[in-house]
Amino acid sequence: MSRIAFIGLGAMGLPMAANLSASGYEIAGFDCSASARDKAASQGLRLSDSMEQAAEDADAVVTMLQNGDQVLSVWEGMLGLAADALFIDCSTIDLASARRAHGLARARGALSVDAPVSGGVAGAQAGKLTFMCGAERDAFEKAEPILQSMGARIVHCGGPGLGQAAKICNNLMLGVAMAATAEAFTLAEQLGLSSQALFDVASVSSGQSWSLTSYCPVAGLTPDSPANRGYKAGFQTKLMLKDLRLAEMAAAGSGLETPMASAAARLYSEFESEGGGEDDFSGVIQAMRRR
Ligand code: NAD
Numbered sequence: 001m002s003r004i005a006f007i008g009l010g011a012m013g014l015p016m017a018a019n020l021s022a023s024g025y026e027i028a029g030f031d032c033s034a035s036a037r038d039k040a041a042s043q044g045l046r047l048s049d050s051m052e053q054a055a056e057d058a059d060a061v062v063t064m065l066q067n068g069d070q071v072l073s074v075w076e077g078m079l080g081l082a083a084d085a086l087f088i089d090c091s092t093i094d095l096a097s098a099r100r101a102h103g104l105a106r107a108r109g110a111l112s113v114d115a116p117v118s119g120g121v122a123g124a125q126a127g128k129l130t131f132m133c134g135a136e137r138d139a140f141e142k143a144e145p146i147l148q149s150m151g152a153r154i155v156h157c158g159g160p161g162l163g164q165a166a167k168i169c170n171n172l173m174l175g176v177a178m179a180a181t182a183e184a185f186t187l188a189e190q191l192g193l194s195s196q197a198l199f200d201v202a203s204v205s206s207g208q209s210w211s212l213t214s215y216c217p218v219a220g221l222t223p224d225s226p227a228n229r230g231y232k233a234g235f236q237t238k239l240m241l242k243d244l245r246l247a248e249m250a251a252a253g254s255g256l257e258t259p260m261a262s263a264a265a266r267l268y269s270e271f272e273s274e275g276g277g278e279d280d281f282s283g284v285i286q287a288m289r290r291r
Contacts, residue, residue: 002026004146005054005061005082007074008091009040012117013064015124016090016150017045020062023149028054055081060146063089068097075101083108086142090131092116092171092243095164095250098134102160111139114160115147116167120235128152132170134163168250171243172261175281178211178240179264182285185218189289195221217282226280234280241268241277 002025006017009031017040021027028048031037041047048054051074055061061078065071071089079087087105089098089112098114105112113135123129129151133140140156147154157166184207188198195218203213211217219227226234244265251258271279271287 003028003057003059005030005048005051005058005078005085006064007031007051007054007061007078008064008066008070009036009045010064010066011121012090012124014040014043014045015121016062016064016129018043019124019127019150020146021045025146025149028056028058030054051077052081054078055085058082058085060086060088060143062146063087063091065089065091065093067091068093068100071101072097072104075104079104079108079110083110085110086139086146087112088115088143088146089113090115090117092167092239092246093164094246095161095168096253098164099161102134111136111142112160113139113143114163115143116163117151118167118170119151123152124150131155132157132163132166134158134161134165136160164246165250168243168247171240172247172258174211175240175244175264175268176260177209178215178217178282179267179284181209181211182217182282182288186285186288211282215282217285226282227285231276231279231283231286234282236278237268237272237281237283238277240281241265241272244268 004025004027006027006029009029017027017029027046029040029045030048030051055078063071063074071091071093087110102112113133115131115133117129119129130153131147131151133156157163199221216222216225217227244261247258247261267284271284276283
């Protein structure tokens with residue numbers, strides 16, 4: 001397996017494609033945005049002029065796009081051109097679209113994997129992403145070496161769609177935990193308890209979480225926290241909101257309610273409407289302090 005058509009060369013896709021190229025795969029990259037193509041070309045990535053050209057002789061097609069409609073439209077087009085290829089979607093999309101994409105591939109006899117990621121742009125650049133895969137065993141085994149060139153952990157979560165299910169559930173926990181952590185620090189400030197004192201207690205007590213000890217929403221308490229740089233360059237609030245809405249949709253589709261996800265989504269949505277959509281999601285603490 002050596003030639004990979006990589007469709008979607010945005011913030012995540014470009015460094016992922018660059019890592020595949022550095023591992024010896026022949027890349028045929030394509031993005032519908034001219035500025036994304038220019039950036040990729042300036043970094044030396046091999047580009048195709050169209051999706052059709054990228055599909056020529058492709059052994060695998062990897063997509064890294066914004067939403068389910070984009071993935072379905074690209075897969076529909078590419079499956080008509082390269083049905084022998086292995087199809088891997090790394091985007092975070094709704095479960096119904098992920099299942100439909102697998103159905104399209106199955107109808108053409110193609111192997112397919114949903115493989116959303118965690119680790120953000122820094123993880124993509126460092127080749128240290130975690131991939132959560134939903135696929136039949138034979139498709140997963142074929143995809144694994146490709147994913148290893150872009151990630152540190154490759155987890156087979158189960159059958160088609162279950163990679164997206166894992167991503168949605170993980171980010172539900174993250175979104176709620178961060179909102180709860182920010183709320184606790186806001187309350188502490190109001191009560192006259194210093195952030196340092198709360199951190200010293202909670203980081204070794206039952207309030208501990210990744211949102212507290214690796215990504216604290218208060219500046220100066222953890223070294224790599226976006227709070228230390230004014231909530232810039234992290235995981236954008238609008239993307240967290242997208243993922244919480246995917247959780248709500250997935251829950252509604254299976255007759256379940258997710259009141260925690262809904263409460264967190266309301267808080268991030270308020271922060272977004274105050275101009276925080278592009279800021280890191282831990283910046284939601286600023287909206288809480290203003291209230
Ligand atoms: P992005 O908007 O930077 O990149 C997406 C790219 O897809 C864009 O360049 C766009 O032009 C291109 N595109 C859209 N439709 C296309 C089409 N039909 N043909 C060709 N190209 C097309 O987004 P991103 O930040 O790279 O995120 C990609 C996916 O990864 C999303 O689903 C996101 O939720 C998920 N994700 C992002 C992060 C992050 O930190 N950015 C982290 C984890 C997961």
